Amino acid sequence: MALDLLLPWHVDAWSQVISQQRHARLAHAYLVSGPQGSGRYQFARALAAKLLCENPASGDPEVTACGACRQCRLFAGGNHPDVLDISPEEGRSSIKIDQIRTISRLVNQTSNQTGAIKVIIIQPAEALGTAAANSLLKNLEEPPGRTLFLLLSGPGAQMLPTIRSRCQPLPLAPATEEQGMAWLAEHSSAATEELASALALAPGAPLSALALLEAGVPAWRSIVLEQLAEMAAGRLLPTELAKYCNAQPLNYAIQLMQALSLQKARDALAAQNTEDAKAVLRFGRELVQINRQLESGANPNPLMALEHIFSAWKNATGDTDVAGTRAGQHTSSH
Ligand SMILES: [Zn+2]
Incomplete structure (x- = not known):
């Protein structure tokens, strides 16, 4: 599986762990x-595969698992008995204590494998509720023999x-633009401009960018940009735009608005327009909060969140349109 390979921007963290292992x-x-979409899960999978592999090609720390041995085949099939993947069940935002209890079962089981x-x-890891976290703590306090815990989280997660x-x-470096x-x-196979546009929506997170491309988001993005201009000109309501964006996952709109607000703040600062910059940065901070809620597994009503985002953007950007040009009454066609 291609995605279980080591990603180029993870080489430093990888070398660190492999050297510790040796x-x-x-x-x-x-x-x-x-960050989400930067491949932290692939990193964990690649590391698990490498540690389980019977021929770990130990001469070269940058070589991942062999992909051919029995362990690797079990792993690739998704049912390696010595690997436990815990994340919130579908439709849930947090990890249940019952899921954490399955850890004890695994670690107390005698491995059928090579004793790896x-x-x-x-x-x-943010999705661990207090009860689940406390239950996990017991395992972390008395680490059972030959067990490796990989807790994945956003940077600065609570x-x-x-x-x-x-x-x-073990912080993972985000992908540089070149690597991405x-x-x-x-x-x-998308055109270079589309790749760049997708990566601009998901800076440092090429896996997210790929998902955006596959969902047709760069095209969606240009439609939303046009609609934002319409909204700024008073021809479209924030609620209408919210309804349109609600067909896509909420974080697409958040990423787009984050990129826009940064650009807008830079433009305002360059024009020495401190008040505009402040308003846009305030908006940016709100987005960060909404995003944090999302990443922590909370489940805000997406339509309401979108309506809030677009109204707040309209307020923050006043009578200027998204391109940063004045769209006052004189340029209006009616
Ligand atoms: Zn192998």
Whole structure:
């Protein structure tokens, strides 16, 4: 599976862990942090595969699992008995305590495999409620033999300090623009401008950018930009725009508005228009909050969130349109 390969922007973090493993200093728990869509889950999967592989090609730390041995085949089939993948069940925002209890079952089981390590991937760690986190804590406090916990989280995510302190931090570098573009070009046949447009919507997160491309979002984005201009000109209501955007996942609109507000703030500052810049930055902070709610697994009503976002954007940008040009009464055609 191509996505389980090591991603180029993760090489440093990878080398660090592999070097620890070779010196028998592998931590029993890592807090793997990186933005959503930057491939943190692929990193965890690639690491699990490498640690389980019977021929880990140990001469070269940048080589991932062999992909051919029995362990690798089990792993690729998605049912390796020594790997436990824990994330919120469908339609739920948090990880249930029952899911954490399955850990004890796994670690107490005698492995049918080569006695290799057991790997538990928990994502996102932010989705651990207090009860689930406390239950996990017991496992983290008395690490069962040959078990590796990989907790995945967003950068700066909030979680119980007791959980955090028992994990070795492993921040993953975001992809540079060059790395992101090269990776996207390998995985998508879209034109370069479309790749760039998708990556602009998901900076540092090429996997998100690819998902955007596959969902036709760069095209969607230009439609939304046109509609924002219509809204600024008073020809479209924020609620109408919200309804249109509601057909796509909420984070697409958030990413788009984040990119727009940054650009707008830069333009305003360049024009020494401090008040406009402040208003747009306030809007940007609101977006960050909504985004944090989303990433923490909370389930805001998307339509209401979108209506709020577009009304707030209209207020923050006053009578200027998205292109930053004045759209006052003199340019109106009616
Ligand atoms: Zn293998």
